[in-house]
Structures are given as structure tokens and as C-alpha cells.
Amino acid sequence: DTGVSQDxxxxxxxxxxxVTFRCDPISEHNRLYWYRQTLGQGPEFLTYFxxxxxxxxxxxxxxxxxxxxxxxxxxxxxxxxxxxGDSAMYLCASSLIGGVGEQYFxxxxxxxxx
Amino acid sequence: GIQVEQSPPxxxxxxxxxxxxxxxxxxxxxxxxxxxxxxxxxLINLFYIPSxxxxxxxxxxxxxxxxxYSLLYISSSQTTDSGVYFCAPSQGGSEKxxxxxxxxLTVNP
Numbered sequence: 001d002t003g004v005s006q007d008x009x010x011x012x013x014x015x016x017x018x019v020t021f022r023c024d025p026i027s028e029h030n031r032l033y034w035y036r037q038t039l040g041q042g043p044e045f046l047t048y049f050x051x052x053x054x055x056x057x058x059x060x061x062x063x064x065x066x067x068x069x070x071x072x073x074x075x076x077x078x079x080x081x082x083x084x085g086d087s088a089m090y091l092c093a094s095s096l097i098g099g100v101g102e103q104y105f106x107x108x109x110x111x112x113x114x
Numbered sequence: 115g116i117q118v119e120q121s122p123p124x125x126x127x128x129x130x131x132x133x134x135x136x137x138x139x140x141x142x143x144x145x146x147x148x149x150x151x152x153x154x155x156x157l158i159n160l161f162y163i164p165s166x167x168x169x170x171x172x173x174x175x176x177x178x179x180x181x182x183y184s185l186l187y188i189s190s191s192q193t194t195d196s197g198v199y200f201c202a203p204s205q206g207g208s209e210k211x212x213x214x215x216x217x218x219l220t221v222n223p
Contacts, residue, residue, distance in 0.1 A: 042213025105157040
């Protein structure tokens with residue numbers, strides 16, 4: 001079991017550019033979550049998938065954000081026309097429905113928008 | 115939605131001391147997890163504890179769901195225990211976690 005992985009670990013981009021992050025969950029975990037964490041705060045829920053279906057999105061997820069989980073395995077989170085306020089740590093977690101339900105987190109992608 | 119309050123916000127200890135971190139939540143929950151966030155940002159699972167008491171080495175946790183609080187005990191603290199501790203209960207079918215602001219623990223040698 002290799003755990004949850006995320007790529008890239010760090011991303012620096014200029015305001016207005018598009019960025020895409022990838023998350024690979026623990027194999028056989030059918031739920032995948034995205035959270036965002038800003039400095040000094042706890043992570044905040046953005047969205048989650050059960051298999052390939054996106055079942056819930058937070059109001060934090062503006063129209064510039066889109067997430068996908070094709071084939072129910074890895075997931076991508078895209079931010080279009082980045083703004084300085086998007087600078088944060090983006091965390092991915094996975095869990096197994098029907099199991100204990102415990103969520104396991106990846107190392108995160110730290111985004112800096114200049 | 116559910117509100118989560120953690121106390122104290124900051125805690126400074128000498129190595130070897132014991133401590134208790136508290137988490138209050140405003141509504142009934144499906145489950146509750148405690149995490150330790152290391153300096154690199156990685157969230158490390160400590161406990162999955164919707165109710166009852168669990169122990170793992172020097173750490174233990176108790177959740178009293180009917181009274182809407184959870185406690186994390188750290189005994190004989192070590193410098194490697196430093197970091198931010200988060201409590202995160204969840205509600206509803208999604209079981210999305212709702213995080214408090216955390217307790218920042220500093221253990222000095």
C-alpha cells in the first residue's frame with residue numbers, strides 16, 4: 001500500500017494562468033476528497049467523488065475550479081485564470097466506503113500565485 | 115454546518131510533560147478523526163474515534179459523542195510531537211471532514 005500521492009508537490013504560477021493537480025488515491029478506495037488549506041487554518045472541504053461520480057461541491061469551489069475522476073481511479077483538480085487568493089495547500093484524501101470510513105491524506109500540492 | 119472549536123490554540127511544553135487537547139463540536143457526528151500535521155504539511159492519522167477511548171503508545175483519545183467533545187492525551191511528550199493537531203468530525207452521507215483551527219504544540223528539549 002503506497003498511500004495517497006499528489007503531483008506536483010509545489011507549483012508557482014502567474015496570475016491568470018491555468019493549473020492542474022493530480023491525486024492518486026489508495027488503490028481500491030472508492031471515495032476521493034479534495035480540501036484546501038490556507039495559512040493558519042484547518043483544511044476546508046472542496047469536493048468529493050464516489051467512484052467516478054462527483055457527489056458534492058462546496059460553495060468554495062467557484063466556477064474557475066473543476067474536478068474530475070475519470071474511471072474512478074485518479075482525480076484531477078484544475079483551476080482556471082488563477083488569482084492570488086488561490087494560493088494555498090491543496091490536499092487530497094481517500095477512503096473506502098463500506099469500510100471504517102477513515103480518510104487518509106496525501107502530501108498536498110502547495111500552490112503559489114504571483 | 116457543524117462548528118468545531120479546539121483548545122488551547124497554542125501549547126508549549128518541556129520534553130517529558132503530559133498534555134490534553136480538547137475538541138468541541140456543535141452537532142451529532144458520524145465519525146471523528148485526530149491528525150498531526152508535520153512541518154511539511156503532511157496530515158498523519160492518529161485516531162479514528164467516533165466514540166469511546168483508544169490508545170496508541172503515548173497517545174490516547176476519548177470521544178463522548180453525547181456531550182459533543184473529544185480529548186487527545188499526549189504523555190511523556192517528545193520534541194518530535196511538535197506540530198499542529200487537528201480534530202475533524204464528519205457528518206452526513208459524504209462524511210466530509212470539518213476541521214477545527216488546530217492546536218499548535220511546541221515541545222522544547
